Amino acid sequence: MRRTRTLLAVLALAAGLLAGGSSAVADDTPSGTLAADTYTWHNARIDGGGFVPGIVFNRSEKNLAYARTDIGGAYRWQEATKTWTPLLDSVGWDEWGHTGVVSLASDSVNPDKVYAAVGTYTNSWDPTNGAVLRSADRGGSWEKADLPFKLGGNMPGRGMGERLAVDPHKDSVLYLGAPSGKGLWWSTDSGVTWSQVANFPNVGNYVQDPTDTSGYAGDNQGIVWVTFDESTGTAGSATRTIYVGVADQANAVYRSTDAGATWSRVTGQPTGYLAHKGVLDAVNGYLYIAYSDKGGPYDGGKGQVWRYATATGTWTNISPVADADTYYGFSGLTVDRQHPGTVMATAYSSWWPDTQIFRSTDSGGTWTKAWDYTSYPNRANRYTMDVSSSPWLTFGANPSPPEQAPKLGWMTESLEIDPFDSNRMMYGTGATLYGTENLTNWDSGGQFTVKPMVQGLEETAVNDLAAPPSGGAQLLSALGDIGGFRHTDPTKVPSMMFTPPSFTTTTSLDFAEANPNTVVRVGNVDSGAHIAFSTDNGANWFAGPDPSGVSGGGTVAAAADGSRFVWSPAGAGVQYATGFGSSWAAAGGIPAGAIVESDRVDAKTFYGFKSGHFYVSSDGGATFTTSAAAGLPSGDSVRFKALPGTKGDVWLAGGASDGAYGLWHSTDGGATFAKLANVDQADTIGFGKAATGASYQTLYASAKIGGVRGIFRSTDKGVTWTRINDDAHQWGWTGAAITGDPRVYGRVYVSTNGRGVVYGDSSDAGDGGSGGGGGTDPTPTGACTVTYTITNQWTGGFQADVQLTNTGSTAWNGWALGWSFADGQQIGQLWNADYSQSGAAVTAKNVSWNGTVAAGSSVGFGFTGSWSGVNTKPSAFKVGDQSCTVA
Numbered sequence: 001m002r003r004t005r006t007l008l009a010v011l012a013l014a015a016g017l018l019a020g021g022s023s024a025v026a027d028d029t030p031s032g033t034l035a036a037d038t039y040t041w042h043n044a045r046i047d048g049g050g051f052v053p054g055i056v057f058n059r060s061e062k063n064l065a066y067a068r069t070d071i072g073g074a075y076r077w078q079e080a081t082k083t084w085t086p087l088l089d090s091v092g093w094d095e096w097g098h099t100g101v102v103s104l105a106s107d108s109v110n111p112d113k114v115y116a117a118v119g120t121y122t123n124s125w126d127p128t129n130g131a132v133l134r135s136a137d138r139g140g141s142w143e144k145a146d147l148p149f150k151l152g153g154n155m156p157g158r159g160m161g162e163r164l165a166v167d168p169h170k171d172s173v174l175y176l177g178a179p180s181g182k183g184l185w186w187s188t189d190s191g192v193t194w195s196q197v198a199n200f201p202n203v204g205n206y207v208q209d210p211t212d213t214s215g216y217a218g219d220n221q222g223i224v225w226v227t228f229d230e231s232t233g234t235a236g237s238a239t240r241t242i243y244v245g246v247a248d249q250a251n252a253v254y255r256s257t258d259a260g261a262t263w264s265r266v267t268g269q270p271t272g273y274l275a276h277k278g279v280l281d282a283v284n285g286y287l288y289i290a291y292s293d294k295g296g297p298y299d300g301g302k303g304q305v306w307r308y309a310t311a312t313g314t315w316t317n318i319s320p321v322a323d324a325d326t327y328y329g330f331s332g333l334t335v336d337r338q339h340p341g342t343v344m345a346t347a348y349s350s351w352w353p354d355t356q357i358f359r360s361t362d363s364g365g366t367w368t369k370a371w372d373y374t375s376y377p378n379r380a381n382r383y384t385m386d387v388s389s390s391p392w393l394t395f396g397a398n399p400s401p402p403e404q405a406p407k408l409g410w411m412t413e414s415l416e417i418d419p420f421d422s423n424r425m426m427y428g429t430g431a432t433l434y435g436t437e438n439l440t441n442w443d444s445g446g447q448f449t450v451k452p453m454v455q456g457l458e459e460t461a462v463n464d465l466a467a468p469p470s471g472g473a474q475l476l477s478a479l480g481d482i483g484g485f486r487h488t489d490p491t492k493v494p495s496m497m498f499t500p501p502s503f504t505t506t507t508s509l510d511f512a513e514a515n516p517n518t519v520v521r522v523g524n525v526d527s528g529a530h531i532a533f534s535t536d537n538g539a540n541w542f543a544g545p546d547p548s549g550v551s552g553g554g555t556v557a558a559a560a561d562g563s564r565f566v567w568s569p570a571g572a573g574v575q576y577a578t579g580f581g582s583s584w585a586a587a588g589g590i591p592a593g594a595i596v597e598s599d600r601v602d603a604k605t606f607y608g609f610k611s612g613h614f615y616v617s618s619d620g621g622a623t624f625t626t627s628a629a630a631g632l633p634s635g636d637s638v639r640f641k642a643l644p645g646t647k648g649d650v651w652l653a654g655g656a657s658d659g660a661y662g663l664w665h666s667t668d669g670g671a672t673f674a675k676l677a678n679v680d681q682a683d684t685i686g687f688g689k690a691a692t693g694a695s696y697q698t699l700y701a702s703a704k705i706g707g708v709r710g711i712f713r714s715t716d717k718g719v720t721w722t723r724i725n726d727d728a729h730q731w732g733w734t735g736a737a738i739t740g741d742p743r744v745y746g747r748v749y750v751s752t753n754g755r756g757v758v759y760g761d762s763s764d765a766g767d768g769g770s771g772g773g774g775g776t777d778p779t780p781t782g783a784c785t786v787t788y789t790i791t792n793q794w795t796g797g798f799q800a801d802v803q804l805t806n807t808g809s810t811a812w813n814g815w816a817l818g819w820s821f822a823d824g825q826q827i828g829q830l831w832n833a834d835y836s837q838s839g840a841a842v843t844a845k846n847v848s849w850n851g852t853v854a855a856g857s858s859v860g861f862g863f864t865g866s867w868s869g870v871n872t873k874p875s876a877f878k879v880g881d882q883s884c885t886v887a
Helices: 010-017
Strands: 039-043 054-057 065-068 074-078 083-086 101-106 114-118 131-135 143-146 164-166 174-177 184-187 223-228 242-246 253-256 274-281 286-292 303-309 315-317 331-335 343-346 357-360 371-373 379-381 383-385 415-417 425-428 433-436 448-452 462-466 475-479 483-487 505-512 515-524 531-534 552-558 564-570 575-578 595-598 606-610 613-617 638-642 650-655 661-666 686-688 698-705 708-714 738-740 748-750 758-762 784-794 797-806 816-820 826-831 834-838 841-845 858-866 877-879
Touching: 054 101, 054 415, 054 425, 065 101, 065 425, 101 174, 114 164, 164 223, 174 223, 174 242, 223 274, 242 274, 274 331, 286 331, 286 343, 343 415, 462 738, 475 505, 475 515, 483 505, 483 515, 515 564, 552 595, 564 595, 564 606, 595 638, 606 638, 650 698, 686 748, 698 738, 708 748, 784 877, 826 834
Parallel strands: 101 164, 331 415, 383 448, 462 505, 505 552, 686 738
Antiparallel strands: 039 758, 054 065, 065 074, 074 083, 101 114, 114 131, 131 143, 164 174, 174 184, 223 242, 242 253, 274 286, 286 303, 303 315, 331 343, 343 357, 371 379, 415 425, 425 433, 433 448, 462 475, 475 483, 505 515, 515 531, 515 552, 552 564, 564 575, 595 606, 606 613, 638 650, 650 661, 686 698, 698 708, 738 748, 748 758, 784 797, 797 858, 816 841, 816 877, 826 858, 834 841
């Protein structure tokens, strides 16, 4: 795994792509165009693929656990299925930064409550301030408290924590450690409002790199953890003793003994290190602290572990190894709550030969290691690893000892023992979340089994997508950090990422439209070739030569018949070659850095775009001419594609809010473009199988249409559009790539910046649905009556039944009932009907077996939902244009 986490699309985002969209929280979401049919959304399974910096178990309810990611949102553990459920898919385009989670807190007084501190970058890359999200239904829905500063879920130091904490006795009290010199903050009303703790004496001073002018490595990492001593409080009263970790190598730990009224530096503490974690064992009266000389999660060359006796003030160095033998910092600190004398920590920054995990059963008096040398370079492991559920975690490596494949991990900042089960431990790495359910074998001399415990948690950043029309590959993906995958079935984890040559990040890929066995990909790599070819549909690959000067992948295009390629790499101008790149030549007439694509019919026609100009080659990429087309976006935040099956049919999406922005179409090979007036903004464009009876392929776009941000579909060449996602499924920024499936009507694959590859399947049988040009919604005529009954209600949730009666004189052959909620209610699950919700507006439609409703007959459905404040019943309902009587 690369040490520099991908900052996907930061430059594009900073360039002004962020306009329009919906909020991440239920009570702040604008209404918009309704979806015409129901989509079911899944991930193309990779299982993991990114850094998991935090795992939080609830201390009062068994099997309630959460995980946070740096750019991919938060998740809740589902014990019945041993999977994770995403909790922040509702984050919209405008607030994409709120998919970065810098801290989580689960309320032990009321386990239904959970809090998330969100924001991705503290510098200009993230346009929005941070926020604290609060949920009363375990992350099913959220309310938001905006903060007057930014938070950094993907900033240096993000593995330290947790920065957010709930008072274990008085859960209306929360504390939040802020970065950037903003200090310590607190809330006394369960996270609704926040204010700075004015008398907290130290805002932190550690920065990773003071010379960094971008603000990324040069930001003050601030207040990094908050820990309550639960032995100093009683139910309903604020906990009196609180410890706070500060990013200050000379003054790392502070304490209050009067519930936050006053604060002081803890005397006698070690100096020269940063306190990554502070975990308190209230039974034995020890505060354990894991130290590193750096903020992590990549760096750290020295560290120590200390134990502080809370009653006597005695500090004891309990480091698992001598200072002279450390080349890493410590983190991943945890205490076994069933056996509080058992403590574990990690060597989080030990990249080679592996991470290390340490365990003590005597409060740090003595330690054992997860692995040790027998005679160098041979190792003896206290564990076995089973990655059969995610076999790609070997990275296809066959290293020499002492390295092993798969590795135990790296960037192991988070490790937690289940507070109710001493045998279960989970820990995060830079690529996945591992766990074991027989941990105590460690102590009896046996081996414990480590497996991925990551299904449902998808955390890849997606750069490009391609769905070939034939061959074994249903989907090819270009990903940050782990290269990319060939999915033959999106419901299954591929056995391996793209075979060598391997790229750290794949930036672009393409296949030959008329010969999909021919595939090309380009990417970034520390050393070696930046381009690879396949002649078997992406199953196996071989490297091509780099032209002189190439420093990164850029974009690449394959001729329609696979006979030639055009490549626009970083560090060199646009290149072309016949065959598999054995001899590259510079293309003429097109600037370096241009985005390149191929015509999907004519093997000698290629296209390019750079800084508002469109370029066309008709001689296989040797020379390009500049199109006279005007009015295109002036910047380079553009994606364009040529339509399969029709020569010269090109669609271009992109732009910025301060200039031209939208979707353009050319039918003459880019000589002219027409802007679609019904599309406000668009960032991606893709094609999929045509609807039944349609002569043109289905269009898909991540766009803003009718004032609403979403994923849209058109089956009539862009004349009309249907929003196919809903406000619960937005995934932050989706502006890198999109493609329909040429073999499955309605299926669309969507890129995200941290939630992996999302794909949707439609309930539409193929007629396109209303608004898509291929069909219409049922429009019953005649009178109707609705009975809306709340059958059950609890804090934050409710259940309702709806009965719709045909009081007219003729039967209905299909129905769609619409209403609006007055108080921000959100449907969570609905049965006996399909539904869509956008903001307050809801539409419920018949399913296949209850569409016919005779005159005088009724049809019913039910749902569960969330509410906050008040739960007013809807006052008006419509079937089509017909207003119904409300009983």
